[in-house]
Amino acid sequence: MDIELMMRVWPFFLKAAWVTIQLSVLTTILGLICGASGAAARLSRLGWLRFLGAAYVSLFRGTPALIQLFILYFGGPQIGIQLDAFEAGVIGLGLNIGAYMTETIRGAIVAIDKGQREAARTLGLSHFQAFRKVTLPQALRLMIRPLGVNINALIKGTALVAAISVIELTYTAQRYIGSTYKPFEMFFLAGVLYMIIIYGTGRGIAWLDRKVRIV
């Protein structure tokens, strides 16, 4: 293993890792927005909204994320959507993970015992008040861990945007392999950095989960 080479390229990898982190954070935010909206749609009283939510989920879970990114980035301009690689990466991955988060969030909400809603409604709370005060606070606690799983997958999924030339970790590794012919060292570095990011995120999720846990 060429340690000296690794030390030399390290700063560039750190920079690339920062791009991966930015991608991950923005994708998580977009994913949560899509997931919350998707879950709301899937649990709606309105049939057409439920259909829309279900269609969104099966579309984005039923096709490879790579194809979704390619359609958005390469196919987009054909239908008038001009995005740079980073934007296409965030939007593509965000919509994709949002479909998974839709199911996570919906699952947490329906997992709350219906007796909870009934008790709230019996006291005279409206449908919305019962949701806000009783169902949601419990569901939020329930969804932290599984959302953490989604976020873990999403961070690793950001490697896909190398294929549309976003200069993040995986792309950077590939680029340095081109000039150094040392794939082991370059992918090893990238792997280590991914692991650090994922480990840190995992600890954060675990902390949050402990913090809000009901006695």
Next chain:
Amino acid sequence: MTEQRHFVDIRHAQKSYGSLEVLKDISLTVERGQIVAIIGPSGSGKSTLLRAINDLDPLTGGEVWLDGVQVNKSLPHRQYEKHINAMRQQIGMVFQHFNLFPHLTVRQNVTMAPRLLKGISEKEADQLAEEQLAHVGMLERIDYFPSQLSGGQKQRVAIARALAMKPKLMLFDEATSALDPELVEEVNLVMKKLAEEHMTMIIVTHEMDFAASVCDRVLFMDGGVVVEEGPPGVVFRNPTQERTRNFLRKHLEGAK
């Protein structure tokens, strides 16, 4: 038909799930301060009837009136929601599985609805919580979470939570059925106390002794109809119907 004589007046209640008729033309009246027990085998429709009173399980036919107001009026959706929320504030309900809010303390469980719906201040709410919890003997657990309480304690808090809305009517849906035998008594005592204070109550129960000791009237339901109805002394000791006798015999055997 709008004439209102009784405090609780259920007129020709009917409920079907598809072709399955679970309530068949049931009428029931309860006067202010009366306590009525509904007994019967599982699947007889007794819980369904109770849950129809506050419209948790809406009837497919018939009317429910409380103190001169029809509970299950037909109104456009949004107006109906407003109406039913106002009605439910006057009807307390206690469930078999307590359904306390696990993310809230005992205090918050009791004060959430009054704070949200009656706009009382935090100080008034605290006072209300202390008053209601003292009433059910749970004041010393005011800042505990439900998971830290026994079943009997949970149910007493659930009763305090319902009472905090100052209901006109209390519904008990097998309030002691999920409790360990040694915890039943503490809940029964609270219910007896309410009875002495002349709270109007409708109680679905499997406990014949308790029903006999506090109720003014007992309804025996089976197959979606009221088979027999009368004072506990008559229904329990001298039932006129064969089905009532069978049920009571089985139940007493089961209790031994």
